[in-house]
Amino acid sequence: MKDSTRAVLGITLAAALLIAAALWLGRDSDGSGRTVVRMRIWDQSFVAAYRASLDEFERANPDIEVRITLVPWASYAQKLRLDVAGGIADDLFWTSLYEDYADSGHLVDIGQALGPEAARAWDRFAVEQFTRNGTLWAVPQFIDGGSAVFYNRDLLAAAGIDPAELNAARWSPDEAADTFRPLLHRLRPVAPWPYNAANDFQSITLPYLGSAGGSFQRDGQFAFSSPQGQQAFGYTVRLVADGLSPSAADTNTSGDFAKNAFLQGRMPLFQSGSFNLATIHENAGFGWGLAMIPAGPHGRISANNSIGVAGNAASEHPDAVRRVLAWLGSAAGNRYLGVDGVTIPAVTSEQQVYRDYWARLGVDASPFFEVLRDGQIAAGGGPGFPAALEAIDPILDEMFLGRIPVPRALDRAQQAATEAADQR
The missing domain is CATH 3.40.190.10 (Periplasmic binding protein-like II)
Structure with a gap:
């Protein structure tokens, strides 16, 4: 075989391997036929609660695997902006200041994806925070309550x-x-x-x-x-x-x-x-x-700040994203965030879970809730x-x-x- 032929074959083989690697890294399946959905958060302390919730989801939805990506808070906002602009952001991601992404068409319309009735289960302040121009752009996950x-x-x-x-x-x-x-x-x-x-x-x-x-x-x-x-x-x-x-x-x-x-x-x-x-x-x-x-x-x-999970409108598997969003916004899926006192669930029916946890430890958490009776000041937002x-x-x-x-x-x-x- 001539040297030139070997070179051509070598280049062809290398290209084939690179293409195969790219396809593997960007695959929608893990090789078992399951669709892989990636969710990005910034706080390590939430990983265990989310993992327990998502394990239950996966048992009921064996065709989907949800993987949690942890990006530290210090670099989260900047990296998310770059990744969204570059089209490589995760399928789901935590957000509080979402307006720029909504205005630029990068987020899933939650009302359209889950139906207009879904929001009735969630803290009304959180729903207001993530609603812009009449459209809900994130599924509320947890609230801070008041100071x-x-x-x-x-x-x-x-x-x-x-x-x-x-x-x-x-x-x-x-x-x-x-x-x-x-x-x-x-x-x-x-x-x-x-x-x-x-x-x-x-x-x-x-x-x-x-x-x-x-x-x-x-x-x-x-x-x-x-x-x-x-x-x-x-x-x-x-x-x-x-x-x-x-x-x-x-x-x-x-x-x-x-x-x-x-x-x-x-x-x-x-x-x-x-x-x-x-x-x-x-x-x-x-x-x-x-x-x-x-x-x-x-x-x-x-104030009563909220964190929501947004769906990436550029995801290659929108149906899987919709199903995960529906689970994270359900009482069964959201309650895991409050079971161990990590945070206050955004599903109002599950907020007592959080209060009960701290009550068992001798802590009366009611001031975080009672302070909101006189009203709430919006933290602000917008582009x-x-x-x-x-x-x-x-x-x-x-x-x-x-x-x-x-x-x-x-x-x-x-x-x-x-x-x-x-x-x-």
């Missing part, structure tokens, strides 16, 4: 404060009506910082803004630079300036500073969400409990929203450091958010 105040029983006792006082506390720009700041002053002798006011979007910013009667967005436009916004931010910035909360030099650079201070017994009151409940239960070396957040001029208003939040953060950081007066900082932040969103 609550974790408290250290020992430090409260040392300050002579009954936990019931926390549930009656009110914050107000009117010092004569404000009972929360005086309560924090009573705690100063027992800990370096009584409370965790900071540039914390979900746990501090939104509850204070909402309970002042303000909104983060209104009619699709940023609206936090308002008289209500000045009241809310002015109050929390002053708590930092007065030493009733840690310095922004610490909290701006570490999102875990306040949580760690609470766990170390250096902060008696820590306002946060259900996403920190398991960590505190596992790591607090002291007696603790949960109380309501302080009420504001318009009552107790909190370019992630870029807007990135533009806002450094300005608010400077405000909490005391370097920019509150009114000027809010005006500057709102303008920066609008410009960032417009340039998406």
Whole structure:
């Protein structure tokens, strides 16, 4: 055989092997005739619950295998954008800020796929979050519930404060009506910082803004630079300036500073969400409990963020994707997320499962639910929203450091958010 013939045959064989490998890697089946559906999430702590749920699904649907892809939160958003644009995203993926994908036609229409009645089983706030222009774009998976105040029983006792006082506390720009700041002053002798006011979007910013009667967005436009916004931010910035909360030099650079201070017994009151409940239960070396957040001029208003699973409109096996979405949105499929107290299921009939789990451990989780009775403040969204939040953060950081007066900082932040969103 001539050398040239060997070369041609070698190239042909190599090409055939490459084609075969490509077909194998991109196959819709695992070789057993089953369709492989891939679902992308960002939190390792959910893998076990999802695996148990999906194992039950696969037993009832032996023609489908669902594989979980874990992409760390730090790189999740950027990688998802690149993969969706490149046409290589997973068949299903977690999302909270979905609008850009919906507007560009990359998501499955949930109402069309599962029928208009499916949404009745899900938390109404979650359904509202994932509905855009009358179309539902994700199957809600879990909610955070509202914010609550974790408290250290020992430090409260040392300050002579009954936990019931926390549930009656009110914050107000009117010092004569404000009972929360005086309560924090009573705690100063027992800990370096009584409370965790900071540039914390979900746990501090939104509850204070909402309970002042303000909104983060209104009619699709940023609206936090308002008289209500000045009241809310002015109050929390002053708590930092007065030493009733840690310095922004610490909290701006570490999102875990306040949580760690609470766990170390250096902060008696820590306002946060259900996403920190398991960590505190596992790591607090002291007696603790949960109380309501302080009420504001318009009552107790909190955010209730949700995570949903979206279907990739470019999936090569849409029927399998539809069946998995239907399972993840069902009571039987969704309850696994609450059985071990991982999170609050978005299927309302299964939320008691979560509460029962924590009740067995002696934890009353009701403040996360009761705080929503007065209403909820929307976290916001829309095209370019992630870029807007990135533009806002450094300005608010400077405000909490005391370097920019509150009114000027809010005006500057709102303008920066609008410009960032417009340039998406």
